[in-house]
Amino acid sequence: MKRLAVCADDYGLGPAVDRGILALVGQGRITALSALVTALRWAQAGPALREVGADITGLHFNLTEGEPLSAELRRHWPRFPSLGAVIAQAFLGRLPGALAGEFEAQLQRFIDVTGRAPAFIDGRQHVHALPGVRPFVLEAAARLGVPLRNTGRLPGPGFAFKRRVIEACGGRALVAEMRARGLRAAPALVGVYGFDPQADYRALMRGWLGSAPDGALLFCHPAQGGPDAGDAIGAARVREMAYLASEAFAADLAEFGVTLSGV
Template identity: 70%
Template structure:
C-alpha cells in the first residue's frame, strides 16, 4: 500500500478582519485547515483570539511589518505606519532597517501570549517578512529560545509563479533555511501556496499542482474569508475563491487522488 504524504494547511492572517476570521474558523471546524497563523497588530486581535481559543489547531505568530501600525513605541518612532512590502524589502536588502525591530517582535509576541494565554506553536511572517535580512536573526533567536519551528521559505515549490517563488527564496528564504538547519530549528521541508491572487485564477488547478509537488510534511499556506469582505482588503475576491474550494467536496477528492492526508 502506498503511504500517504502528509500536508499541513495553514491559514494566514487570522485577526485581520471579521470575514477572514469567520472563514478560518469554519474551515478549522471542517478539518480542512490544520494550523492558524495570527496577525496580532490589529486592535481587534484580543477579541478575535477569544474565538480562536476554542479550537485545538496549532496557532502561530504571523509577525507583521507591512500591515497597519507597529505595536511597540520603539518602532513607532521610526514608522508611525508600517511600510509597503516593496519598501521594506529594499530597506532590508540595503541594511537600512530602523532600530526597534527586536522590540517590535517582542511586543507582538507578548500580545499573542496575553490574548491566547501561552506561547505560539510556531513563527512565520506576514508576506514572509520573517526571512528578510535584519529580521531573520531576531526570528531565529526567538525560535531557539522558545523551541519553536519557523516557516521555511527557502524551498518554495510550484506550479507557476516561478519568479515570485524565486524572489521569496532569494530575499532571505535560502539564508533562513540554512540557519534553521545549522541550529536545529524545526521547519517543513517545503512551502507551497504562492499565487498571484487574481480573482480569475483557477485555484483548484493550482492546489492540484501543489498537491503533486509537495513532499511529505510540506506546508501549504492559504488565505480564506467568508461573508462580506473586510474593508480595504485588496485580495478579498481571491479569499472568497479559496474559501469556496477548501470547504468543498472537490478539495477532499483532490486530496484522495493525490495521495495526501492533512496533518
C-alpha cells in the same frame, strides 16, 4: 500517503477572514492558522483561539500592515511601510534597530490574548526571513522550541518569478541558519500565486498537491461571507474559501494520496 500541513494566514485581519478560518478548522480542512496581532480588533478576535488546539496557532509577524505596537518603532514608522520598502531597507542594512522590540511586543500580545505561546512563527509577506529580521526571529524560535516557516524551497507549479523572489529574499539563508541551529521546519512551502480573483484555485491546488514533497506546508488565505472592507485580496480569499470548504478539496486530497497533518 503524503503528509501536508495547511495553514490559513491573517487571522485577526477582519471578521470575514476570522469566520472563514474558524469554519475550516471546524471542518478539519486546515491544520494550522497564523494570527496577525497588530490588527485593532485582535483583542476581540484573539480570545476565540483559546478554544482552538494549542498546537495549531502561530504568530504571523507583521511589518507591512497597519501600525507598529511598540512606541519605539512608531517613532521610526508611524505606520508600517510597503513590502517593497521593507525589503529595500533590509538589503541596504537600514532597518530600524527597534524591530527586535516590535517582535517581542507582538509575541507578548499573542500570549496575553490567547493565554499561551505560539506553536510556530512565520511572517506576513514572509518578512521573517529578511536580513535584519532573521536573527531575532531565529532566537525566539530557538527559545520557544517552535518551528519557523521555510521560505527557502517553494516548488511549483507556475509563478516561478514570485517563488524565486521569495526564496532569494532571505528564504535560502533562513533555511541554512535553521539547519545550523537544529530548528524544525517543513521541507518546502507551496501555495504561491498572484491572488487573481479569476484564478482557477482548484487547478492551482491540484498542481501544489502534485508537486509538494512529504511533510510540506501549504499556506492559504480564506474568508467567509464576502471580503472584508479594504482587503486588497478579498475576492481571492472568498474563492479560496469556497474550494477549501468543498467536497472537491477532499476528493483532490484523496486522489493525490495526501493526508493533512500538523505544522
